[in-house]
Amino acid sequence: MQLYYFLAVILSLSLGSLPASSQSFARAAGFTALVIVAWWVLCYLAVRLVVRLIDQGEVDARVGYDWFDRQTECFRWFSLGLVLLCLGGFGLGRNFDQLPVVQDSLALQATVLLFPAMAMMSGLWAGEYLFAARLGLVRPNVWAGLKSIVATLRCSVGWLIAPIVGILALIDFVSLTSIGDQVPPWVAWGALGLVLVAGIPVLVRRIFPTTPLDDATLHWIRSVVAAAGIPRCKIVQWDTGLRTHNAMIAGLLGRFRVLMLSDRLVRELSREELAMVILHEVAHARRHHVPLRIAALVPAWLAGAALERGLMHDSLSAWVADWATDWAGTLGSALSLLATVLILRIVSYRSEYDADAVACRLAPTVSQVCADVPPTESEAGHQLAAALLRVTEDSDAARKPTWLHPGIGDRIDAFAG
Structure with missing residues (x-):
């Protein structure tokens, strides 16, 4: 797995430890949405710029692909700063106490924390599909583009996110029921270890x-x-x-x-x-x-x-x-x-x-x-x-x-x- 995907997931989840912010969650979500929209527009413009150079004959397709690949790599690392801005600066990851349901669920908190990173990754994947479509390598189709994004998600970072959110959901279930009071801690940790050993290969085959x-x-x-x-x-x-x-x-x-x-x-x-x-x-x-x-x-x-x-x-x-x-x-x-x-x-x-x-x-x-x-x-x-x-x-x-x-x-x- 690329270091970028690992850092995007771990950084996003670790930002949940930030102290509470006075910013309202609604405003944080609004500013985050604006950043994500601007990010998708930037990805589109990057594709359009390189494709135009190729179409005008200023660079050949191989050189253009190399430029686009390097540009995308720079965008990936820049997106980590935007994730920090959304979760920390705007306060999207610092106001769970304002959300009655989310504040009691580790799985839902993780979903919120991962959302900016996933949205920005999706913008990059959409840009890669659009670039291939503009060069005639794939057929331009909205549905095919969505399937491409989902497929890339499954094969890149999905197999890391799925077990994390799944384990957190299991912890939520145990904590919200009487099971947690009846099961000794060593049994719970043993069960978690068994799930990890037996479940990850099954998850890989399914994802x-x-x-x-x-x-x-x-x-x-x-x-x-x-x-x-x-x-x-x-x-x-x-x-x-x-x-x-x-x-x-x-x-x-x-x-x-x-x-x-x-x-x-x-x-x-x-x-x-x-x-x-x-x-x-x-x-x-x-x-x-x-x-x-x-x-x-x-x-x-x-x-x-x-x-x-x-x-x-x-x-x-x-x-x-x-x-x-x-x-x-x-x-x-x-x-x-x-x-x-x-x-x-x-x-x-x-x-x-x-x-x-x-x-x-x-x-x-x-x-x-x-x-x-x-x-x-x-x-x-x-x-x-x-x-x-x-x-x-x-x-x-x-x-x-x-x-x-x-x-x-x-x-x-x-x-x-």
Whole structure:
């Protein structure tokens, strides 16, 4: 998942800790609506500007697409500032006490907090669809555009938002009924853990659109995954309309794991290249990278909670300014968020390098029982490098390092060396 989506969700939810505002909720909602309308207009004008340059022949379509892509990326990061303005400056996230129903529901509060970010993301997705339509890549149609926005939501940030809001709704249900008084805390936490382990793979399969794999390909992928050490993993093909090269593995245990491969990945990569992509994802599972990432974030949130408690503690009241006490929750959330981003950078890079190395080491063993798998570590490295270059050949930006992923060249140098 892109860092932007993660930050948009976490930042939005953390802004619920802001102190109450004297601004009325109606005025906050009105100003927020104006900002969102202006944002959608800006996205439209950005599309129109680049398309006009292409139509007039001042730039070719490839250069124009690159300009639009960079422009959209700048808009994404700028939108985080607008989210802060809407929720904090206007007070949309600071006046839940004015709403009788919302103030008693964590799920509804989360929905309100996430609304500005989701509205701005939708504006960007609508702009991307309109850009493709203006270039004749898709048919211009309002209904098709709405379906495109929903599909992008499902595949980008929807699988993160759905469990968060769902868990908060479950907490609301428990708190508003007598169940919460009858169930010991350890049982509640155990049930929550079970839901996370068993529910996320099911959620992934339901949220992402899928198409069936042909029997021969499915049998081969299952044999590779089983030989690599996770035999009960479910295999799913992600239907992207042949637009995306992507792969991911979700879930923590046995039958609750699901390996998702995009349709374009399966169609365009050779069997040897696809085998290395699969082994890379299997390596993430075997090396427990997901739980390790979660565990690595615990200190970040403990540090934020410690700062918040410290600022609000009576023994420190004489040393802490009144404003710091009022903003203790916000300052704690800010520290946690900053620490999270820094830790994710370190852990994400290390886990990617580790998964590449482990995949190359697994290949010779897997090749003894499965066809079309590189038989040596050196050949595995060659095929993995070819796969990485193939899936990024349409975008130079995809080959460059990002905050959560090392660059393609750096990865190839690491496992080839």
